[in-house]
Amino acid sequence: MEPQEDLVPTAIVEPPSALRWRTMLAVPFAAGIALTAHTFIANREPPLETHSYRLLFIEVIAVSILLALLRRFSPGLRRWMANMWPIFTAAIVSVCVWDIVTLGLRMLPLPYFPGPSAVLRSLINDRVLLLDSTWHSLVLLLSGYTLGVIGGLISGICIGWSSPIRYWGMPLLKVVGPIPATAWIPLTMVLSPSATVSSAALIALAVWFPVTMLTASGISNTRASYLDVARTLGAGRAYLIFHVAIPAAVPNIFIGLFMGLGASFLTLVVAESVGVKSGLGWYVSWAQGWAEYGKVFAALIIMAAFFSTIMTVLFKVRDRVLVWQKGVIKW
């Protein structure tokens, strides 16, 4: 038997929650400052409706104190708080600075840079339309992205595996691929009867290129010795492609999926603001048309949450699929 110490990775033993009071109190303290600063500013500017903004910070203070009390019952909560509290504090401080700079000191020109309380108000008042826009964006994004990924995987695997297809396909890919998908907008608007369909196609195109590129390079860079071993084990072509080349290419494929996701966000927003009559991109340009910049910022905040959630989901999927890489490379 070999020595076994190197077998099972030693579990990382966490120190028993070194969560200091200073970290703990940072969040309610920052929220308190933000609240005070806002109250002070709002007293000088009475016409503003700031009820929801104040309520938000009161809730933040209440929840953070509650969590501080609950933390002794859950080590998971302690870890999460120790990890996230500094970030939350920084976020609250940033909002406070934003409030002071815009509403308090009026350092930025006004219709374009509303204070956080105005943005929060737009967010609450327009929540139905924002939710509806987010839903439309999600449907459009997912349909385009799925289409692009399927197409990209198929063409990438073909190009990566077969030299004749690579010979003819690669030049096409190299010439057509780098054109930003949004540059096709004038053409697709003419070709397609529906703006939604053409937008989905554009998103698919934007995703297709990086996925194809990275899949093809992953497949063609499969270690020759893996293929040799598989052949001597009696593998036919299907096994070599689906059980050797594709699994070996998966790390690369994920890079393509991430690049494609970034490209799809860009294409989605552009397509929505020029053609499609729904979605977050449309909402932003519509609100801008009415000079309602509170709504513009509200939509930007929703977009940030929306896109980063989708990104996080893809990261989780990768962690699942590439669990075998854990310990081999640093993510």
Add this chain to the structure above:
Amino acid sequence: MVAPAETEASSLVVREVRKSFPAPDNPLSRRQVLDGVSFSLGAGELISLIGPSGCGKSTLLRLVAGLDSADSGDLLIGIEPITAPNAERGLVFQDPNLFPWLTVRRNIQAGLVARGVLHEKKNEVDEFMRLVGLEIFANVYPHHLSGGMAQRAALARALINHPKILLLDEPLGALDAFTRMRMQDEVLRLWQARRTTMLLVTHDIDEAIYMSDRIMIMTPRPGRIERTIPVELARPRQRDSGDFLRLRSDILKFLHFAGKS
């Protein structure tokens, strides 16, 4: 060397095999790597192929595996010519080449999956994991294994197809001295238990003497089998017995001489 008639099918015959590759510095000229290699391997034999690096040992092994084809000459299993890789000729490299995306168990059963017979032979997977002592590591990914364990998994993966011939390309070359000696016994145990014909490429003279029935010595440029030495020592062999050491110094002398000529 004549193989017993009833096991004729698992004997290997290599006759006047030549192989050249484009020279790396000048693509127009070709470098002769194998120049008329002939030998035969009887069923159940364990033969070593030794020689300095670059003498064409690995090339010869790839030809026998069917991964490359010879420029001229015959390679036969029984009376069948070798044309393509086949599950009846297993190959183990110096690098275990376990698929990193599969657990140890899935690596070992890869050959069964590839041949589409996993369903009928599912019970053999456990048998082979026990054979190489890896049953408790079934669900571990390969990078958690030590070098010796990974190589044992690679051996099990090759053996699960019941190959008639197992080709070993310096399988123990990357292991430390202690692990290597233990693995030599391990391979011998597998050989004796399963009576698989084995062709072992190595550059370790001690390993060749310790393990094989015969030793073929190759010399480079052009690659030829210069001499075949039968090892008539009783098993299990003692690495420090007088006969062992005498044979060792004979081979060293010959390699030295061959290197000078």
